[in-house]
Amino acid sequence: MATLSRRVPRALLQKGPVQLRTYASPSSFKRRTGIRDGDGTSDVPGEQPTGRRRRDTAFLPMPTSQLTHLLFQPDHLSRLTLQPFHPETITPAVVSQALKFPHNDKDPFRIFGLPRNLLVEFRILSAPCSVVRNVTIDVVNRLDTASQASSANHRLVFTGATGCGKSVLLLQALQYCHARDWIVFYFPRAVNLVNSTTTYAYDVRTRLYQQATFAFQTLQRFLTVNSHRLDQLKTTVDVELERRATIPVGTPLSDLVRAGIKERALAPTILMALMEELQKQTEFPVLLAVDDFQAIYCKTKYRDPQFSTIKPYHLSMPRLLLEFASGQRQFARGAVLGALSTTNVEFRLPLELAEALGVPPVSYDGPYIKRSSTLQTYSKGLERVIVPDALTVQEAMEVFDLWSKDNAMPSAPTDELFLSKYSESCGNARDFVWKGLLASLSI
Structure with missing residues (x-):
């Protein structure tokens, strides 16, 4: 007991019997488990260091030569033969049929991106495709009419139950217009405009919070998709930039966009000048498509220096979209399309937009609930397009x-x-x- 008391504190001996345990030395533990040090060296005697760090990755890609099972053979892909999604094929004869989107590096959905659920579906399928519905034909016919009229008369918002296909319908309209030689803008995740994931800075000149990074990315993607059309259009006025620089009249719009890509701080100014030029030109119709459309009407996650919430119409990118959605800005030829989303519960349908579209509100809408007169102004004139809640059997x-x-x-x-x-x-x-x-x- 005397020997034991020298190893164990007396307080533990008074509480009852004590169990003594012995632990393996670090070198013995590493020998049995095979674990090495972070630099690739080993403490096990007689074992040579590896000279590099070991990768403990659970999933590694297999070489193509080892994929010999019939499951990985490409013969099943040949059975998925679909007609291409082309404006000439979008007729009532192809209703309830699946059409394959073209494979092109400059397709809008490849450059602008996709909503998350559609992105996963297209990665699972061997080819991106969609089923043509009756509502697709209706929207296409309205776009044909909008190609010769002002966008102020064609501001459509797709509504319907969760998962009914609003985003797919918006993508079909986008692909149709792109194939019809339209100039297209596409914002597949408008939530990113208001969730405080990009940088912003207050501009005294415009009295708005400029989102230079998002404007820069928008210009990059827009130029990639519409470069051959922008080469045919030229500026009609001088574009004044900072540092007393000016882009003269007659500059191709593609060069105007490249100026904003070259210097990111100028991207918001260049984007505004680009939209003003597109509003006036009549050579190409313009489509502005926005998914998560309700997000640009919701409270943002951005904060001002006093840590107060910034309104969406005080941010440069949502403000620009709201002006086109309300008709305050309009394209001489074109349309504005939006699709509501209920996936993100943080940006739910606001009351002002729900009342303008005639959609049942998601919150209490009593007469004593305060409405924002500014959001009501930005919601005027929007037309609702109802997407069927259920697929037909066909x-x-x-x-x-x-x-x-x-x-x-x-x-x-x-x-x-x-x-x-x-x-x-x-x-x-x-x-x-x-x-x-x-x-x-x-x-």
């Missing part, structure tokens, strides 16, 4: 056939499987795919 059958031919479903396609998944999802497009056909996949 449309759902085409979606089912599309995923089964692409070997994306883990089970064999049968009529019973189709009817069960269609009934479970109540025909909702997103639920039919993600909670039905792909429910057992780990993505």
Whole structure:
């Protein structure tokens, strides 16, 4: 007991029996586990250092030569033969049929980006495609009319239940206009304009908070998609820049955009000058498409120096979109399209926009609830386009056939499987795919 008391504190001996444990030395532990030091050296005697750090990555890509299983053979891709999504094929004859978007490095959805759910779907499918619906034909016909009229008369907002296909319809309209030789703008995630993820700085001249980084990225993507059209348009007035620099009259709009890309601080000024030139020109119709449209009407995450919330119309990018949505700015030829989203609960449909569109509000709308007169002004004149909440049986059958031919479903396609998944999802497009056909996949 005397020996034990010298090793263990007396307070522990008074509480009861003590269990003594011995631990392996660091070198013994590393020998048994194979763990090395961070620099690639080892404490195990007689073992040579590796000279480089070991990669403990769980998932590494396999060489193509080892993918010999039939599952990885490309023969199943040949069965997914679809007609191309081309303006000449968008007729009532192709309703309830799937069409494949063209594979081009300058396609708008490849450059501007996609909503998150569509991005994942296109990565799973062997080719990006969508099903043409009756509402697609209606929107296309209205765009044909808008190509010869002012955008003030064609400001459409797609509404409907969650997952009914509003973003897909907006993408179809974007691809149609791009193929019809329109100049196109596309904002697939307008939430990023107001969630305080980009830099901003107050501009005394405009009395707005300029978002130079987002304007810079917008100019880059816009030039990539529309470069061959911008080469044919020229400035009609001198564009005054900082440091007493001026872009003279007659400069191609492509060179004007490159000036904003060359110096990021000038991007907001160049973007405003570009939009003013596009408003006046009549050679090409212009499409402005905004997904998460309700976000530019919501409270932002940005803060001023007093830590007060900045209104969306005090930020340069949302302000620009709001002016076109309200008709205060308008293209001589073109249209403004928006799609509501209910995925992000932080940016829900505001009351002012809901009342302007005739949509049931998501919050209490009593007569004593305060409304913003500014947001009501920016909401005037918007026209609602209702997207059906459910797919028809023919449309759902085409979606089912599309995923089964692409070997994306883990089970064999049968009529019973189709009817069960269609009934479970109540025909909702997103639920039919993600909670039905792909429910057992780990993505």
